[in-house]
Amino acid sequence: MLKNLLWRLTPAALVLVFLSGCLGEENLTALDPKGEAAQWIYDNMILSLVIMTLVSVIVFAIFFIIVVKFRRKEGDDELPKQVHGNTAMEITWTVIPVLLLIILFIPTVTGTFEFHVDADPAEHEDAVYINVTGHQYWWQFDYEEGFTAGQEVYIPVGERVVFELNAEDVIHSFWVPALGGKIDNIPGVSNALWLQAEEPGVYLGKCAELCGPSHALMDFKVIALERDEYDQWVDDMLAVEAEETAANAEAGYEVFQENACINCHAIGGEGMATGPTLTNFGDRQKFAGVYDIDDDEELANWIRNPEELKQGNNMPPHDISDDDMEDLIAYLRSLQVRPADADY
Missing domain, CATH: 2.60.40.420 (Cupredoxins -  blue copper proteins)
Structure with a gap:
């Protein structure tokens, strides 16, 4: 029996193991708050869990006590004592939930007003x-x-x-x-x-x-x-100009212009911003939000066929030769505002 139970629990345990690995990915978790708003959410979640756990333990304890103590015994055919209409019991099981809801209500409402802001x-x-x-x-x-x-x-x-x-x-x-x-x-x-x-x-x-x-x-x-x-990062972003950034990758800048990339991707205030701005592209860790920016092959695949990597995006494909692609990627890498010795 124990063996069968363990066999049934194994899939659930594996799921929990894999999910626990997600908690460490660049703070992608609400269970390790790093800000005031996140801390408020976490504290309210813990408060709710404590209340729900307390209620569950009490309810299950009463349930099992009643099942054991008042189960029907052999030869006992008397009608159990009826408690319907017991005013004290009805008041008790009405007041307790109301009090618990008030405990949850107060921090929820005060926090909602605290963290609400106007878009002005x-x-x-x-x-x-x-x-x-x-x-x-x-x-x-x-x-x-x-x-x-x-x-x-x-x-x-x-x-x-x-x-x-x-x-x-x-x-x-x-x-x-x-x-x-x-x-x-x-x-x-x-x-x-x-x-x-x-x-x-x-x-x-x-x-x-x-x-x-x-x-x-x-x-x-x-x-x-x-x-x-x-403040330094803001100043650096304001100082960037597309042609200046291209100083170390002039050939790539020409490819960038020839393929009309500037029509969608602005750099230092030049061009359109219908797509993501590329002013500090070389400082980023990811491109397209999720792909490693140091992977030249993946970046080239993205430029040539973005639909393959991110279905439904609005970026058109670009037929660029290998030599031009190498120059273009070199140019994109040159788009940096962060100093080489910066910690961020």
Whole structure:
């Protein structure tokens, strides 16, 4: 019997083992909060679990006691004592759930008002304010300073950062598990939330709303820097110009221009931003949100046939020769604003 039980539990145990491996991937977990909002969610989750566990233990204990103590015995045909209409018992099992709900209600309501913000820059003059637009399937981050970043958003440590959330096409949902909750990006509607990172680091974000065939690949990163490093990054982003960035990869810049990449991918304020901005492409860890940026072969495959790697995206394929592709990738690698000795 024990052998059969273990055999049945093995699949569930394996699932838990694999899921536990996901918890360590760049803070993609709500169980290791790194910000005030995330800590509030975690504390309320623990409070709910404690209450539910307490109620479950008491209910099951009473259930088993009743099953054992009041089970029908042989020769006992008397009608058990009836408790229907017992005022004391009815008051008890009505008041206790109400009290438990009040315990959950108070922190939930107070926290909801605490973390609610208006999507109006004028209301947040002392905070970093970033406009987030969800696209199929990438994220656009527009800073008040006048530049745009794609797929990776930089924030200062220890400060509240207000995100205004919008969508270009369908409903998306902006979620950074280690820093806070999730709110939908809805076309034509501006929502907002604030996040605060308590320590420097890279925090993985996800789209939490099914938005198409490549929804699972719609990742982004939040990179939290100390204030002086953040200010330097902002200055560097503002100083970038496409031709200057191309100084070490002039041939690749020509390929970039000849293939009309600039029509969709802006660099240093030059070009259109219908696709992810490439100003600091060389600083990123991933391209297309999920693929290793150091993999030249994968990057070439993405440029030539993006639909194969990310179904449903709006990037057209490009027929580029091997030599031109090598130059183009060299140019893309040169798009950096982060100093070589930077820690972030």
